[in-house]
Amino acid sequence: MGIALEICNKVMSEVQGIKDTGFPLDAFPERVQTIILDMVRYENFKVEYLAPAMLSAVSSALGGTYYVRVKGQWITNAALYIIMVGRPGLGKTPPLEAAYRPIRKHDYALFKAYESELEAWKAAGESGRKPVLRRTVVSDFTPESLLLTHNSNPRSVVILVDEIMGMFNSANRYTNGQLIEQLLTAWSGGALDVTRVGSTVPVHIEQPCINIVGTTQTKRVHELLSKGFEENGLLDRILFVLPKSREVPKWTDWDDGGEDRASMAAARWEQILGKVLALDYDTGEEERRPHVLSMDKEAKEYFFSWWNRKVERINRIEDDAQVESREMKHPAQVARLALLMQVLRYASDESHLQFVDLASVKAAIQLNSYFEDSYRRIRSFVAEDMCEEPPKVLLSLLPDTFDTKTAIATGREQQNVSERTVMNYLRELCRSGLLRKSKAGHYEKVIYDKSGKSNENDNEPPTRNCNG
Numbered sequence: 001m002g003i004a005l006e007i008c009n010k011v012m013s014e015v016q017g018i019k020d021t022g023f024p025l026d027a028f029p030e031r032v033q034t035i036i037l038d039m040v041r042y043e044n045f046k047v048e049y050l051a052p053a054m055l056s057a058v059s060s061a062l063g064g065t066y067y068v069r070v071k072g073q074w075i076t077n078a079a080l081y082i083i084m085v086g087r088p089g090l091g092k093t094p095p096l097e098a099a100y101r102p103i104r105k106h107d108y109a110l111f112k113a114y115e116s117e118l119e120a121w122k123a124a125g126e127s128g129r130k131p132v133l134r135r136t137v138v139s140d141f142t143p144e145s146l147l148l149t150h151n152s153n154p155r156s157v158v159i160l161v162d163e164i165m166g167m168f169n170s171a172n173r174y175t176n177g178q179l180i181e182q183l184l185t186a187w188s189g190g191a192l193d194v195t196r197v198g199s200t201v202p203v204h205i206e207q208p209c210i211n212i213v214g215t216t217q218t219k220r221v222h223e224l225l226s227k228g229f230e231e232n233g234l235l236d237r238i239l240f241v242l243p244k245s246r247e248v249p250k251w252t253d254w255d256d257g258g259e260d261r262a263s264m265a266a267a268r269w270e271q272i273l274g275k276v277l278a279l280d281y282d283t284g285e286e287e288r289r290p291h292v293l294s295m296d297k298e299a300k301e302y303f304f305s306w307w308n309r310k311v312e313r314i315n316r317i318e319d320d321a322q323v324e325s326r327e328m329k330h331p332a333q334v335a336r337l338a339l340l341m342q343v344l345r346y347a348s349d350e351s352h353l354q355f356v357d358l359a360s361v362k363a364a365i366q367l368n369s370y371f372e373d374s375y376r377r378i379r380s381f382v383a384e385d386m387c388e389e390p391p392k393v394l395l396s397l398l399p400d401t402f403d404t405k406t407a408i409a410t411g412r413e414q415q416n417v418s419e420r421t422v423m424n425y426l427r428e429l430c431r432s433g434l435l436r437k438s439k440a441g442h443y444e445k446v447i448y449d450k451s452g453k454s455n456e457n458d459n460e461p462p463t464r465n466c467n468g
Helices: 002-015 030-043 047-065 093-123 143-152 164-174 178-187 222-226 258-277 297-315 325-347 358-386 389-397 404-415 419-432
Strands: 066-071 074-076 081-086 157-163 192-195 202-205 210-217 238-241 291-293 401-403 435-439 442-445
Touching (some): 030 258, 047 081, 047 093, 047 157, 047 238, 074 325, 093 210, 093 258, 143 178, 143 192, 143 202, 157 164, 164 210, 164 222, 178 210, 297 358, 358 419, 389 404, 389 419, 401 404, 404 419
Parallel strands (some): 066 291, 081 238, 157 210
Antiparallel strands (some): 066 074, 192 202
16 A cells, blocks of 8 residues: 555656655655645645645644654754745645644634633632633734743644734834744743733743744745844744745646545544644653654764764855854754654654654755755845845856956956945845855855756855855
C-alpha cells in the first residue's frame, strides 16, 4: 500500500503541477501528501499556503508536550511564526482555515465543557475553584490577555490573524513593544510573566509555546521591514511563504466525486490532528514535563554536517556586518521542523515517536530551504517596489557578476554619475536584497530561476551590508 500511495502521489503531483511551485511536497508523509493533493484539486487551494498552514496547525496541536534536542542541553519546542504573503484574492485564508478547522472544533468542545462547568459552579453557590476557559486560538487580544489565555492553556496558544500587519502595527503603537518582546522571549524559550490589573500575584509561564500564523498582502509586506522588526530580530524568526505564481487558481468542477473527496480529505486531516492533540506530557498535566526527543546517530550526523558547512563559510567572513543574523536561527528552525515531521509521520502511522530520524531531518532541511527561498523572493519584491529607480537602472546595465571598477565605469559612462554616487547605489542595492557582495570589491545579482530558487543556495544566504 505504501508504494502504491507513493506512486499515486507522484502522478497527482505531476498532473497538478506541484513541481512548478517549488514547494517540497515530498517532505511530507505519504498520507498527508494525499490529503494535500485532494484539497488542492477539489478545494482549489494553493499548496504553498495549505502545507505551511498544516505545519502550523500540527505545532499548535503538539504544543509543549514534545521538545527536540538541538545539541547538548539545548532543547526547543516546535513553535513556528509563519506569515503567508500574496496579492488580494490569491486564496490565503481558506487553506489556513481548513488546516485549523480541527483545532477550532477542539476549542469549541472546550468552550461547551466550560459552559457546563460554570453552570455547575454557579448552582453550587460559587464554591470551590471557578472554572477556567481553555482555548488554543486567539485573534483579538492584548499582550496581557494573550498570556492569561496561555496561562489557562499551558499546552499552547496560537495567534491566528487574517491580516497580520494590523496586529504588528497595533503592537508597536499601543503597547510600547510589549507584545513583540513577549514573542521574542517565547520563541527563544524564555519564561514569561505578567501582573494582572488589581492583583499582586503575577502570572508566570515557565515553558511558553506560542505559535503565530497569519496572512498579508504583498503591498503591505514592506511594513515588516520598515518598523524595526529586522533590527530587533523578530524578522529572523518568521518563516515566510510567497508563491511563485501570482495567478488565482481557476475553479474547476471535477466529475470524479469532488465534494466527497474533499470531505474525506478533511476527515482524514482531522483524524491525524486528533492523534497529535491526544499526545500528552511525560508525567501528566500537573508537572507538565515535556518529552524530549533526540536525533538518532544518522540524523545528528546529517544535521551537524549541514550546519557545519554553513559555519565554515561564516567563519571565512571578515566583516561582522556581513554576517547574516537570520541564518543563525536556522539550526533551531530546522530542529523544530524535524520534530514536526516526526510527529506528523507518527500521526500518519508511518513512523514512531522514539527519536527524530534521518528522514525527518532531511525533510526539515528541504522545508527550511523553501522558506528561505520564499523570504528572498519577498526581499526582492520589496526591493523592486521600494528601491529608487537610478540604482535599479545601474543594476540593469551591469552583468550578473561584476567588480567595483566595472560598476564605477558603467555609472560614469551610462548614467553620468560620480564614483561616490555609484558606491551609494551599490549599498542601496545590497540593502534592498537585489545585490550581494561575493568578496571584497566583487558583487553578484540576486537572480531567481524558473524553479523559484535564487542564485543563493541554502549554504549561501544573501549579504546586504555591502561596503566598498
